[in-house]
Amino acid sequence: MSAEDNLLKLVEAEEPDENDYRLQEQVGFILRKAHQRHVSIFAAHIADLTPPQFAALAKLRDVGETSQNQLGTLIAMDAATVKGVIDRLKARGLVDLSKHEVDKRRLLVNLTAEGRDAVERLIPLARDITQETLAPLSAKEIATFMKLLAKLA
Amino acid sequence: MSAEDNLLKLVEAEEPDENDYRLQEQVGFILRKAHQRHVSIFAAHIADLTPPQFAALAKLRDVGETSQNQLGTLIAMDAATVKGVIDRLKARGLVDLSKHEVDKRRLLVNLTAEGRDAVERLIPLARDITQETLAPLSAKEIATFMKLLAKLA
């Protein structure tokens, strides 16, 4: 057997896909597509709010008044991003802002009555969105998937 | 038992989470976080290219010359998005553009020599990125997760 043959065999045995890189099989690529699909389903059910905007409202419903930064932490948005989201919700009258009495750095965010009504109205639709997003999976698969996805996030 | 008690019991029995909506448990929210984490891991390994930019280069390596729109389809980007990505890659000399001889609507995209070198150099890092993204899971869990994620995407 020639030296070339040995090398070839070695490569085939240890690095069968040395030259191979399948983008379509990489977790990042598929994650991005799955996320895109979800956003699209969301938009089909809730046309006048984006997923981050809804997340902000839903979290405010949970925790009540919080500072803008704290809210960002709760919904996984950095300070710059959450500011934009809150600004747009404020412009639409769904939240209002006030200064923290003691700590003058903090900007307190609250649901308005209209904002609260909106969340309550939208939560059933949000449940539908979750369901439709997971529709390709069986109940058992959903349980497995959610467990594993949570580990990755 | 009072009417109120009956109502309460009914609610508890049939709709235990009527008033409950846990944002943190919704697929969309976790999917967004998992995606964020992946992008962050990507940036830590490949600082000078974004995931979409790398996706474009990796796909061009696979398929060779294609039209801009076709490339967009292959990497799941709409026409407006892919244009921006390709413009930036062109500005950095990693791809070049030419007109289709026959169909004058089409803009052909190709890797430059530099672009090809870059992809080849980055693919090992991309493998590391995939591995690190999936690191919280065991080998068996990875297989399961990828199968289910693919169904959702």
Added chain:
DNA sequence: TTGATATCATTTGCATACGAATGAATTCCG
């Protein structure tokens, strides 16, 4: 052939998303 339709690319507008820099206010610690 020609008129309707479809495809390719571009542009505009809006909404995340994040790094980096900045300023104001608070907290921590020596």
Added chain:
DNA sequence: CGGAATTCATTCGTATGCAAATGATATCAA
């Protein structure tokens, strides 16, 4: 106490991501 470090918010710049509108070209069908 008082300076250093931290936290909160804002701003700027850059990069997706998509809907909608537009123009150019190609294709299809009557």
